[in-house]
Amino acid sequence: MSALAPTPEWVATLHVHGPLLLAAARAMTRDEAEAEDLVQTTFERALRAAPTIRDPRAIRAWLLTVQTREAVRVVRRLRRTLRLEPEVHELPVGGPGTSASIELDEALGRLSRPIRAAVVLHHMVGLSVRETADALGVTENTAKARLKTGLARLRELLDED
Amino acid sequence: MKTDTHGGAAAEGNGNNKLEERLSGRFAVELDRAERDYPALREKLAGNVPAARGARRPWPKIALPMTSAAVLVVAVLVGAGLLFGPGMGSVVAPAPSASGVVMSADGIPTQIDGEHVYRVTDRAEWQNLSGSFLLGGYGLDFVMSCPTWLPQPSAEADLLGQCGGVELAPSANENPGSGLLMLAPEGSSSLSGWLGGPAIVVRVHTHDPVAAGCSVDQQAACEAAVVGEAVVWPTVPTEIAGERVYRAADQASFPTSGSFLLGGPFTKPSVMPPCPMQMNETAAEQQLIPYCYILSIDGLELAPQSNIDEPNGEIVVARVHIDDPLAAQCPASDRAQCQTSIVVESVVWRGAAPAAPSPTPGETGSPNPASSESAGPVASTGSGAVGPGGVPTTLNGATVYRASNLPSSPIFLLGGRLTRDTTCAAPATPVAQPPACGYWMVDGVVVGTTIDLPDSLLGQVVVAQVEAGRALAVCPGGSCTKSTIVVMAIVWPEAAVATPPAPPSPLTP
Numbered sequence: 203m204s205a206l207a208p209t210p211e212w213v214a215t216l217h218v219h220g221p222l223l224l225a226a227a228r229a230m231t232r233d234e235a236e237a238e239d240l241v242q243t244t245f246e247r248a249l250r251a252a253p254t255i256r257d258p259r260a261i262r263a264w265l266l267t268v269q270t271r272e273a274v275r276v277v278r279r280l281r282r283t284l285r286l287e288p289e290v291h292e293l294p295v296g297g298p299g300t301s302a303s304i305e306l307d308e309a310l311g312r313l314s315r316p317i318r319a320a321v322v323l324h325h326m327v328g329l330s331v332r333e334t335a336d337a338l339g340v341t342e343n344t345a346k347a348r349l350k351t352g353l354a355r356l357r358e359l360l361d362e363d
Numbered sequence: 364m365k366t367d368t369h370g371g372a373a374a375e376g377n378g379n380n381k382l383e384e385r386l387s388g389r390f391a392v393e394l395d396r397a398e399r400d401y402p403a404l405r406e407k408l409a410g411n412v413p414a415a416r417g418a419r420r421p422w423p424k425i426a427l428p429m430t431s432a433a434v435l436v437v438a439v440l441v442g443a444g445l446l447f448g449p450g451m452g453s454v455v456a457p458a459p460s461a462s463g464v465v466m467s468a469d470g471i472p473t474q475i476d477g478e479h480v481y482r483v484t485d486r487a488e489w490q491n492l493s494g495s496f497l498l499g500g501y502g503l504d505f506v507m508s509c510p511t512w513l514p515q516p517s518a519e520a521d522l523l524g525q526c527g528g529v530e531l532a533p534s535a536n537e538n539p540g541s542g543l544l545m546l547a548p549e550g551s552s553s554l555s556g557w558l559g560g561p562a563i564v565v566r567v568h569t570h571d572p573v574a575a576g577c578s579v580d581q582q583a584a585c586e587a588a589v590v591g592e593a594v595v596w597p598t599v600p601t602e603i604a605g606e607r608v609y610r611a612a613d614q615a616s617f618p619t620s621g622s623f624l625l626g627g628p629f630t631k632p633s634v635m636p637p638c639p640m641q642m643n644e645t646a647a648e649q650q651l652i653p654y655c656y657i658l659s660i661d662g663l664e665l666a667p668q669s670n671i672d673e674p675n676g677e678i679v680v681a682r683v684h685i686d687d688p689l690a691a692q693c694p695a696s697d698r699a700q701c702q703t704s705i706v707v708e709s710v711v712w713r714g715a716a717p718a719a720p721s722p723t724p725g726e727t728g729s730p731n732p733a734s735s736e737s738a739g740p741v742a743s744t745g746s747g748a749v750g751p752g753g754v755p756t757t758l759n760g761a762t763v764y765r766a767s768n769l770p771s772s773p774i775f776l777l778g779g780r781l782t783r784d785t786t787c788a789a790p791a792t793p794v795a796q797p798p799a800c801g802y803w804m805v806d807g808v809v810v811g812t813t814i815d816l817p818d819s820l821l822g823q824v825v826v827a828q829v830e831a832g833r834a835l836a837v838c839p840g841g842s843c844t845k846s847t848i849v850v851m852a853i854v855w856p857e858a859a860v861a862t863p864p865a866p867p868s869p870l871t872p
């Protein structure tokens with residue numbers, strides 16, 4: 203089945219959420235180029251799928267869902283082709299340079315992709331646990347478990363009490 | 364930032380709160396940075412500016428909606444250039460060559476490399492032929508309820524079967540089970556990837572030696588059984604740039620490590636509704652095991668995470684792999700299925716799907732000739748009977764509803780004439796448009812739309828995939844909710860449907 207061209211309003215709606223998607227993509231991927239690719243792919247998918255979300259409040263969660271799922275796929279593709287070492291990641295270009303933020307970024311980067319995605323979506327972007335679970339395609343209990351694991355691991359890495 | 368997640372000791376809770384604040388603050392900074400950076404990124408989107416790192420793919424334009432589809436087509440062509448350029452090497456296709464195929468107006472060849480292609484309806488001509496011959500038509504999967512399975516001699520089971528099977532129809536608009544040519548179960552698997560797809564030519568034979576094992580009273584039927592040997596047209600490449608193209612029949616020998624090429628017809632349902640999350644399944648299962656609708660190549664189901672979006676029936680060769688790393692995350696009960704799931708990485712070759720023939724007059728005529736409405740567009744592949752007003756009653760098995768019998772389901776097909784509601788102004792937004800001020804109507808039902816409906820469709824009979832729901836609206840005295848029906852896509856007639864935008868080209872690190 204094919205969809206007709208997206209409306210200008212739909213394209214404008216996507217752009218409204220662009221900064222959020224970019225910020226979330228950067229936090230999830232820890233890689234500037236991959237983050238931009240991720241936002242691009244999310245936009246492509248949003249355009250192709252034809253918007254099926256009528257509630258504007260749901261668009262943000264829907265776009266983040268598309269993006270999160272793509273993030274998991276992308277890392278697999280990259281690993282297949284580049285054999286990236288899991289500990290190697292790119293520091294954000296032009297990002298805030300305080301030692302505390304770098305420390306936090308590095309700790310986030312040491313979380314596994316699914317757990318990091320959960321932490322980013324819930325604790326950073328602000329999605330509810332339910333929305334986070336939906337975005338990850340897991341049950342709420344699984345999402346809660348990942349969040350708990352993620353926070354515990356971050357506290358350990360950051361040596362926080 | 365969030366507090367509805369965890370319990371635990373107070374110390375841990377305090378620590379988590381501190382960490383949550385830190386994460387939240389970090390994201391606020393990240394969001395500020397993204398707000399600053401996004402305009403440049405948006406320029407890339409709108410201007411197709413190559414990314415700084417040369418190896419990455421360019422951004423497609425996302426500008427005016429009427430140009431975006433065209434630009435995405437350009438992206439397809441760019442991707443195709445990368446995929447099919449000189450570096451791709453030679454494509455080896457099996458006989459028959461395209462030049463050896465003589466086409467008929469019905470979309471089925473009449474001759475292939477000098478050999479006559481019989482029609483299903485020419486039974487008197489081919490029934491008593493010795494040896495194999497070519498038979499053209501459309502493969503259909505006829506599934507029927509068969510509660511009582513009678514024991515049969517194996518020969519009869521191989522040649523006659525009992526309950527449904529693969530049929531060959533003379534045209535694309537036949538309904539399975541309506542007296543078409545039923546092929547013998549033996550050999551019918553060779554058509555499995557082509558059922559419900561484009562016209563095919565099958566090498567078949569009658570008088571199979573197995574008939575000798577049939578009971579006396581079934582002997583004649585067994586002798587007359589039509590046994591499929593292979594689909595000889597359309598052709599699928601056997602190798603590309605020296606690399607073997609596997610087919611469904613080779614499934615037992617699929618490489619278990621690395622990727623390989625899989626060729627055959629691509630099939631997908633005409634309606635692909637948004638798939639609800641399966642709360643009782645892991646993300647790995649949902650990405651590897653089809654649960655909402657089935658996409659296939661050569662009859663083999665594809666993993667939902669597959670990167671493919673081709674027209675139904677198109678012959679493709681795709682780079683695929685099995686034993687995806689994600690399979691390790693599947694529960695033990697599903698792991699074997701996850702490991703054998705076929706994941707499409709990219710489409711590396713496309714052949715044009717043979718055009719579906721236009722139905723002959725009368726095939727799709729309205730059963731209500733007295734209707735003052737014109738017959739509307741000709742039904743295309745997959746449409747079933749045509750109801751009042753020239754509106755299909757089904758599309759690929761899905762019911763097409765009318766204004767008089769709207770279902771309660773949230774997503775359905777709505778058929779009827781596309782008109783405009785001139786009683787109010789055009790909607791200000793395509794999103795959540797309440798019906799009190801809809802602009803378009805399908806079959807008299809006011810609808811919102813999230814897509815551009817071209818004026819050329821005005822007055823046409825269409826079938827739209829719609830989503831019903833409730834939306835927040837402004838009412839006298841405050842806000843209220845109203846029922847909405849929103850057009851998500853026009854699914855029929857296919858000629859009215861724009862070329863789908865390109866799937867994202869494979870990542871080129």
